[in-house]
Amino acid sequence: MLGVCSCGGRLDESQYCKDDFGNTFKSCPRCSNISGHHVFYNIEEFGERNMGDGRIIAHSYCPSCRNYQGPSLIPAFECSDQ
Numbered sequence: 001m002l003g004v005c006s007c008g009g010r011l012d013e014s015q016y017c018k019d020d021f022g023n024t025f026k027s028c029p030r031c032s033n034i035s036g037h038h039v040f041y042n043i044e045e046f047g048e049r050n051m052g053d054g055r056i057i058a059h060s061y062c063p064s065c066r067n068y069q070g071p072s073l074i075p076a077f078e079c080s081d082q
Contacts, residue, residue, distance in 0.1 A: 005037045007079050014060060015040070025076050026058055030065040038079040045073055 003011035011032040017040070018024050024043040031039040046058040064072045 003033050003036065005032070005079050007038065009038060011036070011038065014058075016043075028060075028062040028065055030061050031075070035078065035080075039075045040077050041073055042076055 005011055009015050012029045014029055015027040015038050016024065025040040026043045026046060027038040027040050028046075041062055043058050046060075046062060048056050049059055050056050059066060062073055
């Protein structure tokens with residue numbers, strides 16, 4: 001069974017949100033699955049990749065998860081904080 005957060009969103013899919021100041025945040029699917037709720041970071045911390053078709057998108061996982069390390073970033077917030 002796929003993990004589901006208390007907000008109702010799947011943990012294995014990135015979630016996006018903006019704050020009142022226009023800052024964009026993205027959840028890391030791996031951090032979220034490990035924590036059992038969405039873990040959000042500033043989208044700029046994910047880095048970008050060129051898809052080769054003109055699109056540049058944010059990496060799916062945070063840098064720590066892409067390198068198979070423990071969390072090295074401090075989350076901006078988590079669903080459990082809300």
